Amino acid sequence: MATAKLSFADVALTVNVPEGTRIIDISEKIGSGITYGCREGECGTCITRIMEGGDNLSEPSALETRVLKDNLAGRNDRLACQAQVLRGTVKVKPG
């Protein structure tokens, strides 16, 4: 299976992950400060700043787009419980 690199700036750690991995699948296991509420894309608690490689993430769904807008998120922000790493390198930090 193709792999990608997911880097967490706040804990100085990069994890090699299979494509399709959600940020939430990794961030909690490695102690990143990204925090979660509903884990279903509705609350906006896990807004995460994408520092590099935003194009390597899955497109936001209609729900994620709406929640990001409702929460006044910036254009480099995504929901960690929704965004999947598809390829290449993605670098993130808590939003």
Next chain:
Amino acid sequence: MTSDFAPMAGHAHPTPQGAVQIAEGVHWIGALDPDLRSFDIILKTANGTTYNSYVVRGSEGVAVIDTVKAPFTAEFLAKLESVARYDEITTLVLNHLELDHTGAVPEFLRRAPHVNIYVSPRGLQVLRALLKDDFDSYSVTTVETGDTVSLGDKTLRFLTTPYVHWPDTQCTWLEEQNLLFTCDLLGCHYCDGRLFNDRVGDFRFAFDYYFDHIMRPFKGYVAQALDLIEPLEIDMIAPGHGPVLRAHPRDYIAQYRRLITKRLASETGDEKTLLIFYVSAYGATAQMAGAVYEGATESDDVRVSLFDLEGGDVTPFIDLIEEADGLIFGTPTINGDAVRTVWDLLSSLVDIDTKGKLGAAFGSYGWTGEAVGMVESRMQGLKMRVPEKGLRIKMHPTEDELEECRDFGRRLAAHLAGRAVAREIDMSELLGS
């Protein structure tokens, strides 16, 4: 119409018998709850609280600003009906969607379904949950700082002030009358039917107490809110709880500014501060703590302090932690758990902002050693980053194990100073973790 005041049955407090005019064309239509003794579980309310709602009458519209807790819906509607007909009401402003301010919203909307509802963007999802299937039948507009609603000769201007104390919170400025509706900001739990701060009893303790338990975890957001509010020429502040601040309103804003200012002056400048707390039953975790301390103090750019939790009280440690950049907890595992002294402090950290602080845990154990992982989970729940896997040592540490502790301290100090060596791992290494 200004009503008479009369003592409430069984209570010393006078209570308004109807709507109370607080400014020309502006009435208080809230409710008194003198019997409440605990609010949101976390606050004591020695003489109850008030749920303040207001009506603003303009030449071309009437606005209701916030409502009350559900059990007080009938008296809220009665006061409202004494100053406005439902068909006159054009606007419902919800500065905060928590249930003590929105409990009467569904019933109000059944009587005035035509009104335009104004909430902050973040308020939308909570309003959707509040109104359920009826949500789509109402006119809802999201507003941000600078947006206005005209009532003819009066204008409501919105200020987006998130996290004071929910993501949705906002303030509403009645431009022509220099009157600011703040909902929970600048409020307090103090019940006195005389309503105005120059007429009620001494509520100063309640004002600071409310800040400490509701606003303190959001000091950074309070600062942003004050930045928006301070330039206004304010004649009156009408909060969602407690007295209406018409005498010296700016003094209360100044008090908030004092309360968000660091309680302990730091002499460390740009240095990072790291606190190590430990509890030890047989001295093993204390040995580990000493070694972690030794390792961390090798860094010139990190100021490290070491505390035995059994020698201190929770409150001053919370003040210290609020200003610190990193926290390390050492705890033995006793009966499969971290020790109570550690939990007492960790559970109290809900009163301050710990988001983004560095956290770590270590400890000696005899059989199972779960305590370290439990403390790490709690720190993650407090929105802290936990970059190093906790260090557990069975029984007393050997000299090699003490060196591991020193190295643990060195690595944590490096993380704090932004000098951590970047690592790369495969996801398979996380399995089972």
